[in-house]
Amino acid sequence: MNHLKLLAAVTLTLAALSLQASDLEKEKRWASQIVDALLDGEALYLNDGRSDFLTIETPSMDGNTGKTAIILHGTGVHPDWPTVIQPLRVGLTESDWHTLSIQMPILPNEAEHEAYASIYDWVPGRIDAAIKHARDNGAETLVLIGHSQGTTMAAYYLANEGKPVEGFIAIGMGPGVAGGPMDNMSHLKRIKTPMFDLYGSLDLEEIITSANQRKAAATLHNHSYTQFQLEGADHFFDGEEERLLEQVNAWLQKTMIQN
Secondary structure, three states: OHHHHHHHHHHHHHHHHHHOOOOHHHHHHHHHHHHHHOOOOEEEEEEOOOOEEEEEEEOOOOOOOOEEEEEEOOOOOOOOOOOOHHHHHHHHHHHOOEEEEEOOOOOOOOOOHHHHHHHHHHHHHHHHHHHHHHHHOOOOEEEEEEEOHHHHHHHHHHHHOOOOOOEEEEEOOOOEOOOOOOEHHHHHOOOOOOEEEEEEEEOOHHHHHOHHHHHHHHOOOOOOEEEEEEEEEEOOOOOOHHHHHHHHHHHHHHHHHHO
């Protein structure tokens, strides 16, 4: 009987997790604020199979170059966040890249970081929708660029979905949460996509201290993995936006030519 009770409790817990959804009301509030203040790019709504979600599309200044960067923000923020996300989604358009910055699933402000594991089943649908939109509009080369938890969502997608993109840039990637969908160390062992692991010398402690572990996990099977620490940069690259863009552009130029 005790085993039956335990099984029932586990089943109910898993069912509750599977029913957890992105905070769509919060997404709508973000979208309203973003669209009203948007200066660069255009707002469009893609559908992940469950709901419409905001995407900011910013064309390359050189027209359709066949290259698109899909940008994934971090915990609880949005696709025009002023640190990392906005500088990249606009700045990359000056280097022949079309950008799609997408709203990732989010939870209420009070949610603990670990609680995000319950909405990772929303992640593939959003990335799939962005990839389809990009391919349908002429993208031949696609890269995923994530910041903070956006790196974990991208890694989860690449490790489990096996969908083709030509590159993955992880900015401020930590070890994640062991034993579930947010386990970056596990994901890295399965990703073979060319990858750039970029972080700052003043980044969060767990990101700095896990750098060697990430490298060891990634290079087991990925021969196109590069790691770089940007001296003087914090987790949000405050005041280091130009250097961030320089590093991202340098890796893209080198890697996309080689591959």
